Structure formats: structure tokens, C-alpha cells
Amino acid sequence: xxxxxxxxxxxxxxxxxxxxxxxxxxxxxxxxxxxxxxxxxxxxxxxxxxxxxxxxxxxxxxxxxxxxxxxxxxxxxxxxxxxxxxxxxxxxxxxxxxxxxxxxxxxxxxxxxxxxxxxxxxxxxxxxxxxxxxxxxxxxxxxxxxxxxxxxxxxxxxxxxxxxxxxxxxxxxxxxxxxxxxxxxxxxxxxxxxxxxxxxxxxxxxxxxxxxxxxxxxxxxxxxxxxxxxxxxxxxxxxxxxxxxxxxxxxxxxxxxxxxxxxxxxxxxxxxxxxxxxxxxxxxxxxxxxxxxxxxxxxxxxxxxxxxxxxxxx
Amino acid sequence: xxxxxxxxxxxxxxxxxxxxxxxxxxxxxxxxxxxxxxxxxxxxxxxxxxxxxxxxxxxxxxxxxxxxxxxxxxxxxxxxxxxxxxxxxxxxxxxxxxxxxxxxxxxxxxxxxxxxxxxxxxxxxxxxxxxxxxxxxxxxxxxxxxxxxxxxxxxxxxxxxxxxxxxxxxxxxxxxxxxxxxxxxxxxxxxxxxxxxxxxxxxxxxxxxxxxxxxxxxxxxxxxxxxxxxxxxxxxxxxxxxxxxxxxxxxxxxxxxxxxxxxxxxxxxxxxxxxxxxxxxxxxx
Numbered sequence: 001x002x003x004x005x006x007x008x009x010x011x012x013x014x015x016x017x018x019x020x021x022x023x024x025x026x027x028x029x030x031x032x033x034x035x036x037x038x039x040x041x042x043x044x045x046x047x048x049x050x051x052x053x054x055x056x057x058x059x060x061x062x063x064x065x066x067x068x069x070x071x072x073x074x075x076x077x078x079x080x081x082x083x084x085x086x087x088x089x090x091x092x093x094x095x096x097x098x099x100x101x102x103x104x105x106x107x108x109x110x111x112x113x114x115x116x117x118x119x120x121x122x123x124x125x126x127x128x129x130x131x132x133x134x135x136x137x138x139x140x141x142x143x144x145x146x147x148x149x150x151x152x153x154x155x156x157x158x159x160x161x162x163x164x165x166x167x168x169x170x171x172x173x174x175x176x177x178x179x180x181x182x183x184x185x186x187x188x189x190x191x192x193x194x195x196x197x198x199x200x201x202x203x204x205x206x207x208x209x210x211x212x213x214x215x216x217x218x219x220x221x222x223x224x225x226x227x228x229x230x231x232x233x234x235x236x237x238x239x240x241x242x243x244x245x246x247x248x249x250x251x252x253x254x255x256x257x258x259x260x261x262x263x264x265x266x267x268x269x270x271x272x273x274x275x276x277x278x279x280x281x282x283x284x285x286x287x288x289x290x291x292x293x294x295x296x297x298x299x300x301x302x303x304x305x306x307x308x309x310x311x312x313x314x
Numbered sequence: 315x316x317x318x319x320x321x322x323x324x325x326x327x328x329x330x331x332x333x334x335x336x337x338x339x340x341x342x343x344x345x346x347x348x349x350x351x352x353x354x355x356x357x358x359x360x361x362x363x364x365x366x367x368x369x370x371x372x373x374x375x376x377x378x379x380x381x382x383x384x385x386x387x388x389x390x391x392x393x394x395x396x397x398x399x400x401x402x403x404x405x406x407x408x409x410x411x412x413x414x415x416x417x418x419x420x421x422x423x424x425x426x427x428x429x430x431x432x433x434x435x436x437x438x439x440x441x442x443x444x445x446x447x448x449x450x451x452x453x454x455x456x457x458x459x460x461x462x463x464x465x466x467x468x469x470x471x472x473x474x475x476x477x478x479x480x481x482x483x484x485x486x487x488x489x490x491x492x493x494x495x496x497x498x499x500x501x502x503x504x505x506x507x508x509x510x511x512x513x514x515x516x517x518x519x520x521x522x523x524x525x526x527x528x529x530x531x532x533x534x535x536x537x538x539x540x541x542x543x544x545x546x547x548x549x550x551x552x553x554x555x556x557x558x559x560x561x562x563x564x565x566x567x568x569x570x571x572x573x574x575x576x577x578x579x580x581x582x583x584x585x586x587x588x589x590x591x592x593x594x595x596x597x598x599x
Contacts, residue, residue, distance in 0.1 A: 032422050035503050040418035043411040043474055044434065050471025051437040054448035061447060068451075117339065124336060130586075131343045134350075137582040137589075138575045139532030141550040145557055145571040146349045149356055149564055154368040156352050190349065198590055251441050254534045258554055272443050279447045280538070292443040303439045307432055 055296075061289035068283055079290035088266050089291070092274040095181055096298075099252060099270060102182075104245040107189045111196025111241075116226070118197070119204045129201075133194030140191065144258025147187035148174065174260055177267040184259050184268060188252070196241060203237030204230070236309075243306040250299045271295050357381065357568035369564055380569035384556060388566065390573055392545060393552030397577075400462055400548055401530045404469045405523050411470065412477035413515065417507050419478070420485040421493060431482055438475030445472070446539045453540050464540040465548070469530055477522055484518040485511060524585040525592035528578045549574050 062079055066072035083089045114132055118125050135143065150157050153170035161168050173183040207230055215225050231238075253272040256262065262269040262277060269277075271291060279288025355373055356364070363375035384390050415434070419427045449468055453459040458467070488511070496506050512519075534550040541547055544555060553574050560566040582589055 032424060033503055036418045036422045036424075039414040039503075039507070040424060040430070043415035043478065044430070046411060046471050047434055047437050047474045050449065050452075050468055051440065051445060051475070054445040054452060055437075055440060057448035057451075058444045114342075117335070122332075122335075124339070128339045128343050131346050134579070134582070135346070137528055137578040139534065139550050139578070141532070141534050141553055142571045142575045145553065145567055146353050148557075149353055149369070149568055149571075150349050152369050152564065154370050156348070156370050159370040160348075190346070247439060247441070251443070253443075254550070257534065258557075272441070275443050276446070276535075276538070280450075285447050285451075289447050292441070292446065295441045296444045299439075299441050303436060306439060307436060 058289045058292050058296075061286055062293045064286045064289075066285040068285055072286065075286065079287045082287065083290065083294070088269060088274060091266055092269040092271045095267075095269060096250065096271050098181065099185070100246055100249040102185050103188055103192065103249050103252070104242075106185075107192040107196050108241060108245065110189060110193040112200050114193065114197040115200035115204060119201060129197070133198055135191040136194045136198075138191065140188075140254035141258045143187055143191045144184075144255045147183070147190070148259055150187075151183055175264055177264055180260055180264060181268045184256055187259065188255050191255075192248075196245075199237060199241055200234070203234045207233040239305070239309055243302050243309070246302045247299055247306070250295055271298075353568045353571060356564055357572050359565050361563055361565055364565055365562075380563075380565035381573065383560075383563075383566045384570035384573060388556040388560070388570055389544065389547075389552055390549065390556065390570055393547050393549045394573075394577075396462060396546060397531055397548040397550075400465050400469070401527050403466045404473070404530045405526050407466070407470045408473045408477055408526060409481075409519055409522060412474055412481050413512065413519070414507075415474070415478045416481035416485050417511055420482045421506075421511075422503075431479060434475040435479040436475070438472065438479075442472065442535055446535070450539050459540060460542045460546060461540075462546060465536060468536055468540060469533065472536075473526060473529075477526070480522060481515065481518060484515060488514055520585070521588040521592035524581055524588045528581055528589075531578055 061072065063074060063076060064072035065075045065078070118129050118132075138146070149155060151173040153172055157173065158168050158171055171179070173179050211233075212225050212229050215229050220228070251272060252270055253276065256268055256270055256273050257276075260268045262273045266274075272295065275288055275291040275295065278284050278291060282288075356369065357380050358376055358378070359373045360375040360377045360379060363373065367374055418424060419431050424430065450459065453464045453468075456464075458464040492510055492514075493506060496510055501509070531548075532550060533548070534554070537548050537551040541551065544552070547555065553570050556570045557567050
């Protein structure tokens with residue numbers, strides 16, 4: 001979904017060089033006409049009403065007990081202390097850690113590997129690239145359903161594994177608490193790897209090929225060239241991808257919802273799906289808001305990392 | 315220069331190992347498209363064939379019935395209409411409003427303009443979970459809960475920050491001289507926006523429109539948050555309903571998912587260049 005959003009990076013914000021000097025700016029600032037203010041104000045108010053105000057409300061609600069009718073009862077920090085003894089919350093948190101590491105790690109490794117392989121123009125590269133980033137355009141819900149079909153006991157996953165000598169019988173990948181989350185992870189990476197590949201391909205395009213060739217002349221092997229010449233030049237892309245992936249992992253909802261809805265027995269529950277269930281299925285709005293606040297607090301460090309990069313003058 | 319000499323030899327060497335590269339990449343590509351091909355095959359089989367021969371067997375039938383069932387009884391047709399309305403409205407509104415804010419911030423010395431821009435971007439980075447409960451409450455309060463209008467408004471609000479940020483960067487890069495010339499000619503602020511900035515922003519707007527249309531079309535979470543009635547569902551939510559209603563009829567589920575996947579695939583292939591450049595906004599300068 002939309003954390004693709006995060007790919008906007010520096011470059012969008014130019015340094016002070018093209019800004020008028022202090023004195024001139026002060027004089028000009030008096031000349032910002034009411035029309036221009038209005039142009040800024042209209043979008044800002046829309047965002048404030050539908051983003052900032054609701055976000056603020058979630059914080060308030062998280063200190064209450066409320067089922068949506070009547071008045072909300074203030075309960076102080078009760079929702080947060082309840083979390084500590086909530087086994088489903090513990091599972092969701094653990095799963096989320098697994099998800100951040102697995103989803104982030106594997107899709108970056110796959111995406112970077114594919115980008116390196118498909119970086120140089122040669123015959124067929126366009127077809128390979130298109131095939132690999134095609135899944136990115138499918139929604140996570142569609143991806144989830146595709147893979148639900150794949151994972152059926154008599155479906156192709158079991159058949160293909162049997163063909164290469166791993167006999168899984170009629171394994172129920174999504175119904176088995178031990179394999180369900182891993183099975184969802186595979187589906188998510190299938191969709192994400194192409195996206196990461198596109199970002200790295202762009203990063204590699206920005207690398208200076210002369211440096212690598214020079215290192216090759218000096219006798220550096222492929223791994224050394226990658227580690228000491230290419231990787232340092234990809235630092236910016238790495239930071240963006242790191243922040244994007246972590247924030248994306250914390251938001252993950254659709255694919256789990258489409259494949260298991262957090263089941264079997266809450267074993268694939270992520271914080272986002274658990275929050276949705278508490279808030280909208282159980283209509284426990286106070287506790288649901290508290291869970292949302294926890295997601296926010298986990299994400300905030302990475303949001304700031306990202307914003308810091310966005311503002312950095314270079 | 316030495317480099318110029320090195321390049322051809324390096325290239326010749328790569329050619330030698332060409333078949334290994336193609337072997338490995340073909341295998342990966344094949345693996346990558348397997349789910350898509352398999353789902354397409356399932357969608358074209360009949361229910362009897364699947365229940366008799368099993369899901370993973372080779373097809374023994376060929377029929378478009380599953381597509382018909384999903385389209386008519388599964389209400390995919392109606393949902394597609396809802397999705398198209400919502401997507402068109404959100405894309406137009408969000409790009410229009412974002413371009414206004416970006417224009418004001420990038421071309422006028424608004425006090426604390428940079429801070430305002432960052433606050434707007436930060437709003438888009440928030441995990442949507444922190445907005446869900448209050449947003450559904452606000453929609454109920456305003457009496458727009460369970461309407462497509464609510465879905466449009468909330469997606470516009472949430473998307474604004476990102477598109478303002480990207481368009482700001484783009485407008486910042488336009489040559490200053492054009493603005494000064496227009497100002498000297500006596501053009502007003504709105505005139506500069508409409509006749510100079512917007513036409514120049516067309517490529518950026520095209521890329522962002524391709525991107526945002528797939529995001530909105532693919533959204534599930536906001537639809538689940540502000541809609542209740544089945545007939546108002548956009549396509550992703552309707553698809554999950556279909557899956558619930560036809561639990562063991564995998565051909566119908568497969569056909570439904572394919573129908574839902576087709577529009578975004580078309581956008582992708584038609585606007586591939588735009589789409590990719592939209593994703594890359596900013597990553598490489």
C-alpha cells in the first residue's frame with residue numbers, strides 16, 4: 001500500500017542557496033498576498049481535519065473505556081497496563097518483530113540481489129524486470145487471495161515442493177499455527193521484492209561506473225567492488241529503504257486480513273490487525289486506540305529518521 | 315583514458331557467461347509469474363473439474379463461468395463502479411489541493427514554510443491505525459458514514475501531505491526567471507499558478523496520478539473503516555466478501571481476484587515509465 005509514499009527524499013527540498021537572503025526575505029514576506037495564504041490554508045485545513053485532529057483524538061481515547069455509545073469513561077493508564085497482561089498483544093508484538101525483520105530483511109536482500117543482476121542493459125533484462133515488479137501493482141488483498149489459492153492442500157505449493165523432493169503431503173499452510181505467518185510472509189515478499197528492486201536500480205544508476213572499473217583494474221574482486229565501491233554510494237537509498245520498510249511493516253494489515261484475519265487462534269495477529277479487531281469487531285474503542293498509540297510510538301522514531309533525511313540540506 | 319579501454323573487455327567477458335545469467339533469471343522469472351499463471355488456470359476451470367481432479371491437477375475443462383459468477387452474483391461489477399468513482403475523485407482532488415499548497419510554499423516566502431511542509435509530510439507518514447477509530451466517529455457525527463463521499467474525503471486528507479511534498483520539490487526546481495518575467499508582466503498569483511506552473515508540472519502530475527490511482531484503487535483499510543453496506547464497497551473489500559461467500563469455489567475466487575487485478579495491471583503497462591518515475595520521486599535526483 002502506501003508507504004511507497006516514503007520514497008520522496010531530499011532533492012525535493014533544496015538548500016538555502018536558492019532562497020533569498022535574510023533581509024530581502026523579510027521584505028518579501030510582507031508581500032504574501034491573502035490569496036496565496038488561502039491557497040495554502042485550504043489544503044492544510046483538510047489535512048488537519050482528517051489527519052491531525054483524529055490522531056490527537058486517538059491519544060485522548062486511549063485513556064478511556066468506550067463502546068461508542070454514551071460518554072467515554074476516563075480510566076487513566078488502565079488500557080496500557082492491561083496490555084502487559086494481554087497474551088494476544090504479546091503474540092502480536094512478537095509477530096510484528098518477526099515481520100519487520102523477515103519482511104524487511106528478505107525483501108531487501110532479494111531486491112538488492114535482483115537489482116545487481118539486472119542493472120546492466122543486455123538482452124532480456126526488460127522482460128525479467130517487468131515480470132518481477134509486476135506483482136507490485138496488485139493490491140495486497142489480491143496478492144493474499146492469489147496465495148490462498150496457491151497454499152490450498154491440493155494446490156501447487158505442496159505439489160511443487162513434492163516435485164523437488166520435499167514431501168509436505170496435503171499440508172494446510174495457512175491453518176497450521178506453525179507455518180501460517182511464514183506463508184503470509186512469502187506472499188508479501190513476492191510483492192515487495194520488485195519494489196525494492198526498482199529503488200535499488202535507481203540507486204545503482206546514480207553510481208559512478210568509472211569507480212568500479214578502476215577498482216577492477218586495481219584487482220578488486222566482485223565482492224570487494226560491491227562492498228567498498230557500490231555499497232557506500234548506495235547509502236542514501238539504503239536509508240530511505242530502511243525507513244520505508246520499517247514503517248511499512250508496522251502498517252501491514254491488508255495481506256494478513258485477506259489471508260487469515262489474524263487466525264488460526266490469533267497466531268498471525270499483527271499489531272495492526274489486532275488493533276482493527278479490538279476497535280471495530282469488539283468495539284472496544286479505548287483499548288483499540290491505546291493499541292494504535294503503541295503502533296504510533298513504535299513508528300515515530302523511523303518517521304523522524306525519514307523526515308530528518310528529507311530536510312537534510314545537501 | 316584507461317576506463318574507456320577497460321569497458322569493452324569487461325563487456326566481452328560478461329557475454330561469455332551470458333547463458334548462466336539467462337538460465338538463472340529465467341528460472342526466477344518463471345517462479346515469479348507462477349502464482350499469476352496458476353490463478354489464471356484455476357479461474358478458467360469449472361467447479362466440477364476442480365472438485366473431481368483437485369486444485370493442483372492439469373485443467374480438464376475450459377469455461378468462463380467463474381468470471382460470470384464473480385462479476386454478477388459476487389457483485390464485482392458494482393464494486394468496480396464504486397472504485398472507479400472513488401479513484402477518479404481522489405486523484406483529481408488530492409493533486410489539485412496538493413498543487414495549491416505546493417505552489418504557495420515553493421514560490422512565496424511563507425513564514426515557517428518549511429516547518430509547515432514537514433508537518434504536512436509527517437501527517438502522511440503516520441500509521442493509519444492511529445486515525446481509524448476517530449475517523450469513523452467523525453464520519454458518523456457528520457452523517458457521512460457509509461458513503462463513498464466519506465471514503466473520498468478521508469483518502470484525500472491522508473494523501474495530501476505526500477503529494478504536497480513531492481510537488482513542492484518539483485516546483486522548486488522550475489526556473490525562477492519565468493516567475494519574475496510573469497510578475498513583471500503584471501500576472502497575478504492565480505494566473506501564474508494556472509498558466510505557468512500547472513502546465514510545467516504536467517509530467518510530475520502524470521507520474522503522481524498513475525501512482526495514486528493504483529494506491530487508491532488498491533486500498534482496503536479505509537473502505538473497511540468508513541463503509542458498512544456491501545453495495546457501497548470498493549473492489550478490494552468486495553473481493554474479500556466474495557471470498558467469504560464462495561469459500562470452496564476456488565475458480566470463482568480466482569476469477570474475482572483476476573478481474574480486480576486487471577485495472578491496475580493496465581495502468582501499470584500503459585504508464586510504466588510514469589509509474590516507475592513516480593515511485594522514484596526523489597530517491598535519485
